[in-house]
Amino acid sequence: MAVPTLPPPKESNVDVLIVGAGPAGYMAALWLAKLGIKTKFIDKRSTKIFTGQADGLQPRVLEVFETFGFVDRAIKEVAVGYEACFYEPDETGRIRRVDKIPEGVPGISRFNGSVIHQGRIETWLSDAIEEFSGGALTVERPLAPESLEIESADSTSEYPVRVVLKRLPDDNASPEQFGHKVENGLYRQFEGDQINPVSSSQDDTEVLRAKYVLGCDGAHSWVRKQLGIEHKGETTDYVWGVLDIVPVTDFPDIRKRCSIHSKDGGSIMVIPRENGIVRLYIQLEGVANEADEATNVADDSTPSTATNGEKKKARVDRSKLTSEHILATAQNIFKPYSLEVAEMHWFTAYQIGQRVATHFQKDNRVFIAGDACHTHSPKAGQGMNVSMMDTFNLAWKIAYVVKGLAKPSILTTYEDERHTVAEDLIAYDLKLSRLFSSKPGEISTEEFRRVIDQGSAFTTGCTVDYGASLLMDKPADQPRDVPYCSPLATKLAIGMRLPDAKLVMQSDARPWFLNQQLPSTGQFRLLIFIGDYAQTPALKTQLSDIGAFLAESETALQKLRDDNVLQPLLIHASPQAKVEWDDFPIVFRPRDKRGVMNYWLILADTPSMHEITGDAYEKYGIDKGVGAAVLLRPDGYVTKITEPTVEGIKDIWKFLSRFLVALEPSTACTFSSNAFSTKSKSRDD
Amino acid sequence: MAVPTLPPPKESNVDVLIVGAGPAGYMAALWLAKLGIKTKFIDKRSTKIFTGQADGLQPRVLEVFETFGFVDRAIKEVAVGYEACFYEPDETGRIRRVDKIPEGVPGISRFNGSVIHQGRIETWLSDAIEEFSGGALTVERPLAPESLEIESADSTSEYPVRVVLKRLPDDNASPEQFGHKVENGLYRQFEGDQINPVSSSQDDTEVLRAKYVLGCDGAHSWVRKQLGIEHKGETTDYVWGVLDIVPVTDFPDIRKRCSIHSKDGGSIMVIPRENGIVRLYIQLEGVANEADEATNVADDSTPSTATNGEKKKARVDRSKLTSEHILATAQNIFKPYSLEVAEMHWFTAYQIGQRVATHFQKDNRVFIAGDACHTHSPKAGQGMNVSMMDTFNLAWKIAYVVKGLAKPSILTTYEDERHTVAEDLIAYDLKLSRLFSSKPGEISTEEFRRVIDQGSAFTTGCTVDYGASLLMDKPADQPRDVPYCSPLATKLAIGMRLPDAKLVMQSDARPWFLNQQLPSTGQFRLLIFIGDYAQTPALKTQLSDIGAFLAESETALQKLRDDNVLQPLLIHASPQAKVEWDDFPIVFRPRDKRGVMNYWLILADTPSMHEITGDAYEKYGIDKGVGAAVLLRPDGYVTKITEPTVEGIKDIWKFLSRFLVALEPSTACTFSSNAFSTKSKSRDD
Known part of the structure; x- marks a missing residue:
């Protein structure tokens, strides 16, 4: 040095x-x-x-x-995108709407794209x-x-x-x-x-x-x-322009997401934005293949390593990449609808790679x-x-x-x-x-929509499915594109994020979406789905046994809790009339040093007196007579599922001991306490 | 001077x-x-x-x-209060829960107390x-x-x-x-x-x-x-204490609203609060009638004019109004449950008047x-x-x-x-x-709950019903306690706030609660419920006629719009497949000076592809084959209802001309424009 x-x-x-x-x-x-x-x-x-x-x-x-x-x-x-429209040329060559479908996947999340x-x-x-x-x-x-x-x-x-x-x-x-x-x-x-x-x-x-x-x-x-x-990877010949504008138009679906294929002029994607803005993605023809030596071109996706050893692709003619040219192209595609600009907020052009x-x-x-x-x-x-x-x-x-x-x-x-x-x-x-940049006639509308449909779920981000690993307890040979579910929770895939459901807080009867009770605090969550314990003697015993097991101060839970790396939550499915607060093991309603109880660790999958709740077990494919224990990572992904029994919990400790230092027998005693304490204060309403 | x-x-x-x-x-x-x-x-x-x-x-x-x-x-x-519990003494004199009911009135509002x-x-x-x-x-x-x-x-x-x-x-x-x-x-x-x-x-x-x-x-x-x-009015003998505390207790319903009547110790109301706090209202016995001459007593409701001519009531003994005394009283009422204090945030006592x-x-x-x-x-x-x-x-x-x-x-x-x-x-x-301060045995639990039930709707604030006036078009002899509804909207009372309903924005298919589209801008709202116009020829004609009438620049609307004191909204109930954006009169999709369209004035009472919508007409008692025109005041109260026809709109102008200067023939021409313009920019998503 x-x-x-x-x-x-x-x-x-x-x-x-x-x-x-x-x-x-x-x-x-x-x-x-x-x-x-x-x-x-x-x-x-x-x-x-x-x-x-x-x-x-x-x-x-x-x-x-x-x-x-x-x-x-x-x-x-x-x-927010709620509907998507498809426009294609009619027999006279003018665009018209041929279909309207839901944007995204209804029900996959509480939020839409x-x-x-x-x-x-x-x-x-x-x-x-x-x-x-x-x-x-x-x-x-x-x-x-x-x-x-x-x-x-x-x-x-x-x-x-x-x-x-x-x-x-x-x-x-x-x-x-x-x-x-x-x-x-x-x-x-x-x-x-x-x-x-x-x-x-x-x-x-x-x-x-x-x-x-x-x-x-x-x-x-x-x-x-x-x-x-x-x-x-590589850069393609496809060149697209982008306009962020407040439009003046008689196009009837300008506030919906639209895919427009014109007869000769190319394609447009319409993405309505905030404050009256609309983003248009516009296919640009006739700008590529003309100026290979252009260097200052705008290509988001062309890597800087493109000149190092890789066959250089045709580059766009920068002189044509004006907002006027991009707008003129859009106007041509929009025919017979008008398209003028009241405000232009931004524009760019890029070569796809x-x-x-x-x-x-x-x-x-x-x-x-x-x-x-x-x-x-x-x-x-x-x-x-x-x-x-x-x-x-x-x-x-x-x-x-x-x-x-x-x-x-x-x-x-x-x-x-x-x-x-x-x-x-x-x-x-x-x-x-390829679909969007295809020439008219190359790809059928049906094919186009099939790809869009298949992609809808992917683009929500909710279908990401992580493979088997130190942090994912699923078979190593599970095919990548087939979700792996435990028979205990037939609709909860290990490797995927926990889908949301609305539950009722046991202590105060307030309805909450589960995601609202899983703030990013850095904690793993152990969700004990104890089913209809009040009317299922076996589950009642299991609940009591789990409570006793977790309460033993020498068990792993104490260490995990001291480190604030694991939060247990109990989610039952017994009718409220059969449930008493004192039923629940003290480990799910613990007290702090002053004796103040934590009232926010028990949720009920039962009908609320005010809102629609009570479908979580069904949504997760959990049998109310059997239950399940579900371990979530700090980022909300399901990582392991077992029976809601003492043996199941022990299995989870074993799994956690693969990577959590607190659970290694040799280090447990010297472990510092309350690692995340400053950032994970107990939830309150 | x-x-x-x-x-x-x-x-x-x-x-x-x-x-x-x-x-x-x-x-x-x-x-x-x-x-x-x-x-x-x-x-x-x-x-x-x-x-x-x-x-x-x-x-x-x-x-x-x-x-x-x-x-x-x-x-x-x-x-938030979702459930209310009632506690009464059992045969041994210890309190126990005897009932649990919804807090508030489910469905009356999207919000709970x-x-x-x-x-x-x-x-x-x-x-x-x-x-x-x-x-x-x-x-x-x-x-x-x-x-x-x-x-x-x-x-x-x-x-x-x-x-x-x-x-x-x-x-x-x-x-x-x-x-x-x-x-x-x-x-x-x-x-x-x-x-x-x-x-x-x-x-x-x-x-x-x-x-x-x-x-x-x-x-x-x-x-x-x-x-x-x-x-x-007057001051009563009833004295109550208030504690805002973070409690240490084994009382199982401490996070629910509770009314507790003890055998000998008096009553308590439990109001769970934010951040683990609970407010207790505690009936205090034996502090009144002892110190008539006390002057520095805490009585929120005793008016300062009490000494002027009115018979002076017994005053409380200030020396007893300590937090210790109030807490001791509460502890006695809570038996057999424990009640200690981890944090005390505030306390007071008051004599009811x-x-x-x-x-x-x-x-x-x-x-x-x-x-x-x-x-x-x-x-x-x-x-x-x-x-x-x-x-x-x-x-x-x-x-x-x-x-x-x-x-x-x-x-x-x-x-x-x-x-x-x-x-x-x-x-x-x-x-x-009187109920809360009654001695044990004076009032039955049934009587108690009946009063609470009757009061629930009142305490939501949603049942306020203003009488006939310059601003309320209803019969002057309408009994105060009977809501007055037009036959055109059998569940919308003139004088009451517009109940909420979820609709779909026509332009972009986004579901909205109507209240979210009625921000406090100072504008009156003219809600044209045009029903299933697409499948009802008479309504189709009415819509077109209303559009033409409103579009005439010499009509009142132009003046009202210039002053920004009236915003028309169109709420239809036709199936989306039967509806085209261009159906709607331009007055409901007006353009600004630049030609930019307002996309936010047409709502649909139809099923969304994503959420549960489409029950507004039913909720308001409006016939989809008949419709209604509903005028709302700037504070959201229904003030007049007519048929959705040109005649109906003229009736509304006539009503407005009773108090709006813009509609007085003599002053209309000199009226300054855009009175609220700075504060009522067009809505956007």
Whole structure:
């Protein structure tokens, strides 16, 4: 390592460094702030995003926002897709509506696919990060990494990743899109990427030693390049334009999601947005294959490694990529309907490409997430969502390891789980892009809608199904595309997120959606579905036995509870008239040191006097006469299912002992208590 | 008027002066801020309330909060009552649960009665006032009125109310309850009341000339006294204590609302609150009739005029009103259940009294609202709610008159409408207080529950039914307690608030509760229920005729729209497959000057592809083959119902012309446009 002749730059340690303040970076910061992990969060741009870029929020991400407490902000502001219309040319060549179907999958989630510009979403995340961290964690900008080294695997350093950071001059880091003209995304490969990493002054640099580094730095990820990870895939010839406009039109379905195929002019996707805005994705013809040597083209998905060894694709003619040209193309497709612009908020054009990084980490010390791992077309509205879900999957695992609660081996599940999702995403996007970019007549309307239908569930984000692993108790040979369910809960797949259901809080009779009672606190949840215990003698005994087993202070529960890594919840299905509060083992209504009872751990799958409740057991395929014990990960995914018996609970302890340090017999005694205590205060209404 | 020898105090004009920043004052300020009225808002206390005092939010108030955009803040924080339990002594004299019933009236509102301390509620109101007024309107404190004069009725002054205000020294205006001890409400008649109104220095005084003054200054209202309005009613012998505690108990229903009657110890009401707090109302025996001469007693409802001519009631013995005594009484009633205290947040004691002011205004220039008009026991959780609804009724009327939109005569409806509500409230409270304070055996459980049941609907706030007036088109001889419904809408009572229903937005298929589409913008709403127009030829013609009539630029609608005082909404009941966007008259999908269409004025009472909708016509008793035109006031109350025909609309114009200046033939031409434009931008998703 070269020693500078100037005074050495300042050095500091941090548990986690997040590089890049986009959706993946913000979600990582949110989770780490919530779990109290010492984090540094940097971005090379000097300001946040004000407009344009990504806009889709899938139902699963809204569910996750709910667990962090700010989904209500989203619901108040977003436009929501409820219906999708299909337009095709009639015999005279003019477009007309040929079908109308539900958008998304009715009933799969309480939320529907929604849209709003990325800047608002980052604001909600940013506000929550400030709240959770008490103001301690904010994005430091403009700050870029200059070098990154991981110490060799046999190093015993606690902070084995060394990163040199450089503060950029503000004027160097302001993307052109924020000028005094219509904001546009044509120049998104902004200058920050081209900054010479050789620093001219040591004053602006600092050395950071981190336990873990997260590269959330976008499609042209600097971190990915440092790790030498290949970004595999290719750029296609398809070129699309995007307009975010407040339209003046007589098109009757402008506030619904529409797929429009014209006879000669190409295709359009209509995505209604917030505040009267509509986003149009417009197929552009005749701009590709003309200017191979163009370099400043806007192609979100063309990787920066494209010039390194790969056959170079035809590039678009930048001179044609004006908002006027894109609008004229749209107007032609819309005929006989009018389309004018009252306000133009943003525009861009991109060449479709699909790429996935071959690895999502190095040494399980430096990880990449979001666009750094996967790039694709924006039309399925997945990019921002999959990016956030990448770090929602990763950050709690890092927190567990940093706190010494779990073995580092759980970190390997990140790449396993999310690489599969990325591959599925690229496969779907490839299919969708080809469909949308097909010439008239190439693909039938039926075929088109079949693909859309099949994709609907995927695009909700609710069908992600993680494979067998240290954290997923299912057969290793389970086929990837077949959900694995226990016979005890025939509609709950191990590896998938827990679907929502409305239950009644036993103590105060308030109806709640289960997801509202599963806030992201970092805890595993042990849901004991004890069925109709009041009218099933065997279950009554099981409940009592489980209560006694859990109450023994020497058992694992005490340790898990002390660490705040496991929260048991009891969900019964007995009629309220047969139930008394004192029926329930004290372990489900524990008292704090002062004697104040926790009233929020027992839920009933019974009819409310006020709202429609009582279908959870049926929804989950659990027999009220048999019950089930369901273990959820901190991110809400079902990870193991057993019988609701003492033996079943012991099985769960055994499973947890594979990765939870507290359950290793040798370390249990020395384990520090209340690891997450500051961030997981008991729920209250 | 005496002229001071010192330099004259500064003088200024204001449209409205609000005296007193409690719930009534905040609601007045909220409405006036929303409608852009120049308002001054003063309070004699130096700080806001931090704890204790009122805590109940009835469903109707939550509906109103929704129209102002902040009900989501409430829902996240409050405790909600869903079930009520009744406890009585068994043969051994120990209490046991004898019944469990729904709390409130299932289905009457989307919201259930909720509780949270008054300080939080005032924070939500205060934040919204800041938002609506752009930060211009805040409470000025500590500032108290010294004198108030109304110019004679024949005055032509624009600002006929003259008020001298005095800035108080901060230390004089801090109630004792904010000391470094357990906060308590025993000394709520705080010093501010006793300040000598003769000012020692002119520097601290200012003269304000107002168009209207609102006295929202509490049970001991200074404004009421200036107006010489009598506060009629009496104080009873019943004394109750209040504890806000985090309890340590084995009482199984501590998180439900409970009425407990013990054998010898008296009664308790249990009201579970936010953050694990429980409020207990505890009947206190043996503290009354002992110290007639006690003066510093805490009696919320004892009026300050009690010493003036009325037979003086027995007063409580203040020395016994300690938290220890109140808790000991509660513990005795709770037997055999334990009751200890982990945290005590607040306590008080009060002597029940019921009073109503004989008038709620003077010259329709100075008004009183809230506790200044009506005082009663807190047990029904009505005080804060009725207070807020007083000014929610009044403030929009004042705004209309201040803006020159309506004749001053509409102001007379305030006293008419709200005095009746106050009388009903007092009558109910009297009944309830006697029940709760009755000795064991005096009243049967059945009788007790019958009164509670009858009162449930009343306490939701959703059954308020305003009588015939300039603003209510119903027969003058309609009996007060019988709702008046048009045969066109057999379940919509004229005089009552519009019940909620879930509809589908025609343009984008998003399901909405109707209340969410009726934000408090100051507009009257003309709801055209055009039924199943697509399959009913007569209705199809009516729709087209109404469209043509409304579209004529010379008609009243144009003027009303220019003033932004009337918003038409179309609610149809035709199957979606039979409906095309272009069916609808352009008046329901108008364009702005740029040509951008308003997509948010047509709703469908049809099944959604995603949620349960489509029962509005049935709920309102409207025939899908006949329809109805329903006029709503800016505060959401149904005011007139006609046929959905051109004749019906003309009837509505005629009705509106009784009080809307825009519809008077002589003034229509000179009328200023867009009166509420800054505050009523078009809705968007």
